[in-house]
Amino acid sequence: MEEVVADKFPLTRHSILAAVQSDDPAEKSRALETITAAYWKPIYKHLRLRWELNSADAQDLTQEFFARLIEKDFLAGYDSGKGRLRTFLRTCADRLFLKQSRDAHRLKRGGDNSHVELDFETAERELAHTALSSADNFEQYFERECLRSLFALALERLRSKYDVAGKLVYLAVFERYNLTEDQDSHPTYAQLAAEFHLSPSDVTNYLSSARRDFRQCVLDQLRDMTATEEEFQAEARALLGATAK
Amino acid sequence: MKWLSDQVVDQLRANLGFPDLSGTRYRAVRLLARGGMAAVWLAEDTVLHRQVALKVLDLADGKDDLAARLLREAEILASLEHPGIVPVHDAGTLADGRVFCCMKYVQGETLEQHVRRLGSTSEALRLILRIAEPLAFAHSHGVLHRDLKPGNTMIGPFGEVLVMDWGLAKRIELASAATAPPLAIHPEAGHSTNPPATGVVGTPGFMSPEQERGDAASPRSDVFSLGAVMAFTLAHTAPKNAFRSLPRPLRSICGKAMAANPALRYESVEALAADISRYLEQMPVSAYRENVLERSVRLMHRHATAIVLVLAYLFMRGLFILFAKR
Known part of the structure; x- marks a missing residue:
């Protein structure tokens, strides 16, 4: 599922919801894969923390949730006028857990559903980094994980795009500048110029270009993660507005 | 797919709003x-x-x-x-x-921040007159601001006053801009690039009732907003920040500017400014009918120097007559 990047499977519909409800099986399948790629990790981590499930039960529930999403037209019950797609998905996952808790015999590993390829080992490693802080509630945690997923997938898009365009130096400069964990060792433009044997003006131009492309990748990815144009516009503004700190 | 820490997510997020100025x-x-x-x-x-x-x-x-x-x-x-x-x-x-x-790029502070520095009511009123100037100028060129508020008024380092954020500004029929209460929208208003002719535009607390209702705005809508800005500013200079403690003529000017019915407001920003100027010159204002006592007090204040001189002259004259008789 990690490999599913929307650039490789472009959606022809403007709205992911319309694509999910499409009569074209291929279009529908691509849309569901896109949703699964974007949301499985936030859902899995949410189930692990919110309901204190062990890894195996959370994996089973996540598998079942996305299998139902794909096979049983889960999204047919979604009304975009009532809330955001990701809130709907989180609520559905919670309901699935509660339903299965009540009906204990249905909480079975694997189940009858087809298997969705999800990299739970990576998700578990990430969980170790992202423990629920005391300041967060479960909703905030889920929102933050969705944002992390959005950026991770947008970076994948950028990498694919630059790989094809042969702009690997642009990518390397952008990643070196932005993906540095330790803010104290954040490189200056001059350091980047020396490191990549570029002129400082080249660094400025490369970063500017990569920033523009990354922004577009984020917006494209966000469009794939939202149900309607209205939700996309609102989410994009909320995302961009949050830079005003 | 590499895991992104919270710091990296914040850094990437900061990239998004950055304008691409290449x-x-x-x-x-x-x-x-x-x-x-x-x-x-x-x-x-x-x-x-x-x-x-x-x-x-x-x-x-x-x-x-x-x-x-x-x-x-x-x-x-x-x-x-x-x-x-x-x-x-x-x-x-x-x-x-x-x-x-x-x-x-205007350095300085918004009126919202600047009000704390205002020392007196007359200083506040002179500031309102400075805000009225560009507003009246815009009206004379057929443009309504529609979002005048303290946050959209800038006071520069040299004391210059600038009206900012004309994002909701709208062109109107020039001939009727100065007087007509419910204003006919210019034919151009239907053009897609003009902000909506109707619909709620403005800031609660400073937008006129007709704007709140989503009705068409007129120059009197900006008169209302200027009145609201005036009330906001004066309240900060009033004793204990209490608007009610201001002189009645001033409260009446604000009241007339902010009348719910546009027809009862000042017909233009200039008319409002003229009343403020009259108040500053201790002349009667159109918004308030004073009684005899108030008129006497005002006249005494206005002609205080002359009255003191006359009284001093009469006193000296009296002394002179008194000593002359002895």
């Missing part, structure tokens, strides 16, 4: 402010080596024609050359498709 003469310095649909960046003009303010839309593909509206704002600002209106230098589209507008 191919332009500007270099972004820092974010100054942001509104609902756009952000204002401090930028350097690399050709003229001066600082400018860049207003950049958040998104390139606003569904509600925001790009056209920002360009419209730039066009309106360009048509209003007045020392109290922030000048626009440039407008266009960035490489990432977002529309921008380049304006003079």
Whole structure:
């Protein structure tokens, strides 16, 4: 599922919801894969923390949730006028857990559903980094994980795009500048110029270009993660507005 | 897929709003402010080596024609050359498709921040007169501001007063701009680049009741907003910040400017300014009918010097007569 990047499977519909409800099986399948790629990790981590499930039960529930999403037209019950797609998905996952808790015999590993390829080992490693802080509630945690997923997938898009365009130096400069964990060792433009044997003006131009492309990748990815144009516009503004700190 | 820490997520997020100024003469310095649909960046003009303010839309593909509206704002600002209106230098589209507008960078503080420095009521009133000037100028050129508020009024380092943020400004029928209460919208108003003719536009607390209802705005709507700004400013200079402690004529001026019925307001910003000037000169104001006592007190205040001189003369004269008789 990690490999599913929307650039490789472009959606022809403007709205992911319309694509999910499409009569074209291929279009529908691509849309569901896109949703699964974007949301499985936030859902899995949410189930692990919110309901204190062990890894195996959370994996089973996540598998079942996305299998139902794909096979049983889960999204047919979604009304975009009532809330955001990701809130709907989180609520559905919670309901699935509660339903299965009540009906204990249905909480079975694997189940009858087809298997969705999800990299739970990576998700578990990430969980170790992202423990629920005391300041967060479960909703905030889920929102933050969705944002992390959005950026991770947008970076994948950028990498694919630059790989094809042969702009690997642009990518390397952008990643070196932005993906540095330790803010104290954040490189200056001059350091980047020396490191990549570029002129400082080249660094400025490369970063500017990569920033523009990354922004577009984020917006494209966000469009794939939202149900309607209205939700996309609102989410994009909320995302961009949050830079005003 | 590499895991992204919270710090990296924040860093990537900071990249998103950054305007793509490649191919332009500007270099972004820092974010100054942001509104609902756009952000204002401090930028350097690399050709003229001066600082400018860049207003950049958040998104390139606003569904509600925001790009056209920002360009419209730039066009309106360009048509209003007045020392109290922030000048626009440039407008266009960035490489990432977002529309921008380049304006003079005004250092200073908003009226919202500046009110704390106002020492007296008369100082506050003179400031309101300075705000009225560009507003009246815009009206005379057929433009309504529609979002006047303390946050949109800037006081510069040299005491200059500028009315900012003309994003909701609207062109109106020039012939009727000065007087007609419910104003006919210019035929151009139907054009997609003009802000909506009706619909709720403005800021609660400072927008007129007709704007709150979503009805068409008129110059009297800006009169209302200026009255609200005046009340806000005066309240900060009043004893114990209590508007009720202000002199009755001043409260009446605010009351008339902010009348719920547009027909009962001042017919123009100039008329409101004229009443404020009359108050400052201790003359009777049109908004308030004073009684005999109030009139006497006002006249005594107004002619205090002459009265003191006359009284001094009479006193000296009296003394002279008294001593002459002895």
